[in-house]
Amino acid sequence: MFQSIWSAILISICLLALDEDFHQAWATLLQEDDSCPLVWTQANEGHWLPTRSAIIEEVLTDYTRFSSRSIILPKSHSADHGLLPTTIDPPEHHFYRKTLNHTMAPASVNAMGDDIRAIVTSLIDGFIDKGSCNFTRDFADILPIRVFLSMMDLPEDDIPQTKYWTDQLIRPDGTITFADALQNLKDYIAPYVDQRMGSDGTDMLSRMINTETNGRRLSRDEAIKLSIQVFIAGVDTVVNLLGFVFLFLAKSEKHRSQISQGETSAAQAVEEILRRFPIVTVAREVTEDMEFHGVQLKAGDMVAAPTPLAGMDNTFTPNAMAVEFGRKQGNSLTFGRGAHTCPGKNLARVELRIALEEWLKRIPNFHVDESSTVSFSSGIVGVVNELNLRW
Numbered sequence: 001m002f003q004s005i006w007s008a009i010l011i012s013i014c015l016l017a018l019d020e021d022f023h024q025a026w027a028t029l030l031q032e033d034d035s036c037p038l039v040w041t042q043a044n045e046g047h048w049l050p051t052r053s054a055i056i057e058e059v060l061t062d063y064t065r066f067s068s069r070s071i072i073l074p075k076s077h078s079a080d081h082g083l084l085p086t087t088i089d090p091p092e093h094h095f096y097r098k099t100l101n102h103t104m105a106p107a108s109v110n111a112m113g114d115d116i117r118a119i120v121t122s123l124i125d126g127f128i129d130k131g132s133c134n135f136t137r138d139f140a141d142i143l144p145i146r147v148f149l150s151m152m153d154l155p156e157d158d159i160p161q162t163k164y165w166t167d168q169l170i171r172p173d174g175t176i177t178f179a180d181a182l183q184n185l186k187d188y189i190a191p192y193v194d195q196r197m198g199s200d201g202t203d204m205l206s207r208m209i210n211t212e213t214n215g216r217r218l219s220r221d222e223a224i225k226l227s228i229q230v231f232i233a234g235v236d237t238v239v240n241l242l243g244f245v246f247l248f249l250a251k252s253e254k255h256r257s258q259i260s261q262g263e264t265s266a267a268q269a270v271e272e273i274l275r276r277f278p279i280v281t282v283a284r285e286v287t288e289d290m291e292f293h294g295v296q297l298k299a300g301d302m303v304a305a306p307t308p309l310a311g312m313d314n315t316f317t318p319n320a321m322a323v324e325f326g327r328k329q330g331n332s333l334t335f336g337r338g339a340h341t342c343p344g345k346n347l348a349r350v351e352l353r354i355a356l357e358e359w360l361k362r363i364p365n366f367h368v369d370e371s372s373t374v375s376f377s378s379g380i381v382g383v384v385n386e387l388n389l390r391w
């Protein structure tokens with residue numbers, strides 16, 4: 001009874017609110033008290049949803065009870081995934097993570113700053129004089145993939161094809177199966193992996209696949225799976241976070257001027273925006289029957305970890321819905337928590353910071369084009385479908 005009432009309410013509220021605002025749709029699940037710590041929905045073959053930041057954190061960190069062997073909803077799609085290191089639990093996961101951490105350490109990412117700034121300014125140059133742009137198509141869709149291909153030293157001409165396959169893995173439109181999109185990406189990266197294995201190249205791909213960790217290196221198959229996971233995880237997240245950041249700023253003159261007038265640094269603004277607008281919802285598979293916060297979970301059940309909800313939880317951040325630049329930051333769940341915490345968080349922060357600095361320097365005032373509508377999609381990554389801006 002408890003479950004079915006909640007699933008009906010959940011689905012109808014979320015569908016109604018999603019048209020209006022992605023985060024507002026998640027906020028409908030927030031509770032005034034702790035009477036309903038987890039809700040059940042039949043959506044996506046059925047799964048649980050924690051309604052509190054602290055429980056989401058517990059799900060993400062307790063890998064013995066909540067395994068990453070299935071992280072996609074519906075669970076039946078997880079079988080096709082099999083990428084590294086996302087679907088491996090500790091202790092096997094440590095080997096892959098050390099390799100990634102080494103490759104994506106802050107020093108290597110900061111060294112990319114000038115290249116990222118050059119990409120950002122050249123994109124803005126392309127439309128600034130028009131007084132308007134399709135922000136999604138002209139900026140957000142391009143910046144992260146150009147940064148990524150440049151770091152990996154892969155040809156920019158490959159952008160349209162690789163983006164199509166990556167998009168199909170995250171929000172398929174039915175034109176290709178998940179398995180085919182994944183295979184195409186593997187076939188795409190394989191020759192580059194072959195060419196660079198054993199080389200002393202300084203690009204991110206060469207460094208990643210040639211790093212020796214605990215006395216061993218990645219096999220060819222592992223190198224392909226790891227490279228593709230970084231590709232998938234590193235592009236779409238930044239694309240969509242940019243959408244949410246610029247949508248928020250387009251609607252708030254106060255916050256725009258705080259950054260452009262130097263009252264707050266772009267770096268501080270990025271932290272608060274990341275805290276308030278998380279976009280990733282991965283899931284975990286329950287490993288054993290157990291009682292969890294008063295709810296009976298069964299081995300094999302799926303539990304989602306909706307980080308968007310965590311960003312709006314007053315029990316984690318006082319007055320959580322308000323965006324207050326410069327406020328003291330806790331350790332938000334935007335980049336996950338525990339063994340799988342995002343290794344690309346340094347890169348994401350640098351991309352967002354430089355995008356804000358350069359944009360607001362040149363376009364301090366902008367708004368959403370009134371002749372367009374903004375809509376959202378949900379999934380592993382929350383999406384601003386299209387954002388049109390004017391200045």
Ligand code: HEM
Binds near residue numbers: 235340345
């Ligand atoms: C704002 C942008 C980003 C957000 C919000 C984000 C968020 C996340 C989250 C929540 C996870 C944890 C998944 C889990 O627990 O299963 C994760 C993992 C991951 N992210 Fe990010 N990410 C972003 C950018 C990036 C970038 C730029 C890269 C790389 C270039 C990247 C690479 C990865 C990888 C490889 C993993 C898997 C780590 C593992 O399984 O150990 N991410 N990300």
